[in-house]
Amino acid sequence: MRTTIFTKIVLVVISLITAFPAQAHNDHVCPAQLQKEVERVAQSPKLQPSRVGVFVQTNETNPQVLANLDGDRYFIPSSNAKLFITAIALKTLGADYRFATRLMSHNLPNSKGELENGLWLVGSGDPSFRSANGLKSLVTQLKNKGVKRINGGIWTLTSRKGAEVAGSWEWSDLQEYYAAIASPFTINENAINWTISPDTNGNPAIFTWETPELARDWRVQNQAITGTSDSKYSLKVVRPYGQKVLIISGVIPEKSEPELGGVAIPDPEANFLDLLRQELAAQGISVSRNISTNTSKRLPPNQDLAIAYSLPLSQLIITTNKDSNNLYAELLLRALGDRLKENMPDDNLLVGMITINKYLQSINTPPAYTLLADGSGLSRRNLTTPRAIVQLLQSVANDQNFRKSLAISNVDGTLTNRFKNTSAQGLIQAKTGTLTGAIALSGYANPQNHREVIFSIIINNSNLPSRDLQKYIDEIALLLTRLEPC
Incomplete structure (x- = not known):
C-alpha cells in the first residue's frame, strides 16, 4: 500500500513539473x-x-x-x-510635441454674435481628446468670443491623409474598441464602453452603456440570458461592420462577474460632429444649417476661434506603452x-x-x-x-x-x-x-x-x-x- 501511494505521489509531482515551466x-x-x-x-x-x-x-x-x-x-x-x-x-x-484641435472661421462674429460662412473643425488626431474636457472647452472658448449663432454650417479640415485602418487587421477585430479607427477627428478614443451583468436565472442579461449620452443613436439587440451558476458561459457580442448596432447573445451564469467591453465607432468624423452639435446646443449656440462634411466648394479658414492642446508627447506615450x-x-x-x-x-x-x-x-x-x-x-x-x-x-x-x-x-x-x-x-x-x-x-x-x-x-x-x-x-x-x- 505504501509503495502504491508513493508511486502515485511521484507521478503527480512529475505531471506538475511537465505541465508548467520550471520555477526560477x-x-x-x-x-x-x-x-x-x-x-x-x-x-x-x-x-x-x-x-x-x-x-x-x-x-x-x-x-x-x-x-x-x-x-x-x-x-x-x-x-x-x-x-x-x-x-x-x-x-x-x-x-513637448502636442496635438491641437481647433475651431476656425473666415472672420470673427458680427455685432449680433453671428458667425458667417460657417465654422470649421480642424482635427489633427489627438488620441486624448474627450467630450468632458476638450470639447466643452472648445465650445466655451467659442462662446466667450461672442458667438451666438453659426450661419453656413460646420465643416471639417485636416492635414492627415491616408488609411485610417491597417488593411491587414483581422476582420473580427474591427468591431472592437482596441481596433478603433485612427481618425484625425478622434474623440473619446472612438469607442463606447459597455457592461453586461447577470440577473437571476432565466431573465435577460443586464446591458448598460458606460456613457449613455454618447450612445443615443445606437441600437442594442439583447438576446442574452442569465443561466444557473453552473451553466456554461457563452456570452457573445457582435457589431455588424459599419453599423451602430450591438447584437448580444448566449448565456452569462448567475452570480458571475460583470463582463466589461467596448465597441469601435464606425464613423468617428460624423460622431465628432454630432457631439460638437450637441455641445453647441447645450451652451446656447445655434447652427443655421445641418452639419456637413463636404468641403469641396469651401475655402480654408484663417481665423482661430478656439483651440485645445493635448498633453505633451512625453505623457501620451505613457498611455501608449504602459496601457498598450x-x-x-x-x-x-x-x-x-x-x-x-x-x-x-x-x-x-x-x-x-x-x-x-x-x-x-x-x-x-x-x-x-x-x-x-x-x-x-x-x-x-x-x-x-x-x-x-x-x-x-x-x-x-x-x-x-x-x-x-x-x-x-x-x-x-x-x-x-x-x-x-x-x-x-x-x-x-x-x-x-x-x-x-x-x-x-x-x-x-x-x-x-x-x-x-x-x-x-x-x-x-x-x-x-x-x-x-x-x-x-x-x-x-x-x-x-x-x-x-x-
Whole structure:
C-alpha cells in the first residue's frame, strides 16, 4: 500500500513539473551560463512546435551579447511594435510635441454674435481628446468670443491623409474598441464602453452603456440570458461592420462577474460632429444649417476661434506603452508622417513608416529587419527581429521620458500583476505584447548584482493559451534579474 501511494505521489509531482515551466531558482546566474539557461527554457516540451527568439545584451557603449537564440530571425512582435513608434516619435517630434484641435472661421462674429460662412473643425488626431474636457472647452472658448449663432454650417479640415485602418487587421477585430479607427477627428478614443451583468436565472442579461449620452443613436439587440451558476458561459457580442448596432447573445451564469467591453465607432468624423452639435446646443449656440462634411466648394479658414492642446508627447506615450493603447500608437504613427511632407506621398501612414526607416538607418539597424504594417502591433504582417528591438532600446536607453513610459514589473501598466513574489519585482521595465499564439516582452532588466541588460523575448506559432506562454517568457526574464559576475 505504501509503495502504491508513493508511486502515485511521484507521478503527480512529475505531471506538475511537465505541465508548467520550471520555477526560477534563488541562486545566481553567471553571464556565461545565460545562453544555456535560455535554451533550457526554450526547449521545454510544450514549446517544441513553437518559435522562440531571445536577444540579451548589456547596456553600455560597447555592449556584450549574453544570449542570442534566433535573435536575427523575423518574429511577429505584437504590441512590441509600439516601442518603435513611441521611441522614434520622441526623437522626431520631441517630448513637448502636442496635438491641437481647433475651431476656425473666415472672420470673427458680427455685432449680433453671428458667425458667417460657417465654422470649421480642424482635427489633427489627438488620441486624448474627450467630450468632458476638450470639447466643452472648445465650445466655451467659442462662446466667450461672442458667438451666438453659426450661419453656413460646420465643416471639417485636416492635414492627415491616408488609411485610417491597417488593411491587414483581422476582420473580427474591427468591431472592437482596441481596433478603433485612427481618425484625425478622434474623440473619446472612438469607442463606447459597455457592461453586461447577470440577473437571476432565466431573465435577460443586464446591458448598460458606460456613457449613455454618447450612445443615443445606437441600437442594442439583447438576446442574452442569465443561466444557473453552473451553466456554461457563452456570452457573445457582435457589431455588424459599419453599423451602430450591438447584437448580444448566449448565456452569462448567475452570480458571475460583470463582463466589461467596448465597441469601435464606425464613423468617428460624423460622431465628432454630432457631439460638437450637441455641445453647441447645450451652451446656447445655434447652427443655421445641418452639419456637413463636404468641403469641396469651401475655402480654408484663417481665423482661430478656439483651440485645445493635448498633453505633451512625453505623457501620451505613457498611455501608449504602459496601457498598450492601440489607438494612441496608430495616431502617433500618423503624426510622424505629418512631420515629413516635402517630396513625400500624400499618405501619413506610409510617410510615418518612412520616418521609422530613416531613424533605424541612423542607429545602424538595417530597416529590412523591421517591417511594420501598423503602429499598434495588431497586424500579423508586422515583422522584426529580437536584435532589432534591442538595438532600438539601446538607442533610447538614456531617454528618461521613454523609460518612464514602460510598465514596471509588479508595479503598474500591463505588468501590474506579473512577477509577483519573485526576485524581479520592480527590476524590469518593459513592453508586453500579446496576440493569439504570439507573445513578447522587451525592455530593460536591472539585476541587483550586475549591470543593466537590454532584452527582447518573443514566442510565435504557439497553440498554448497566452497565460501559459507568459510563464515561459517570465522564466527567461527572471534569469536576467539573477545575473551576477562569476
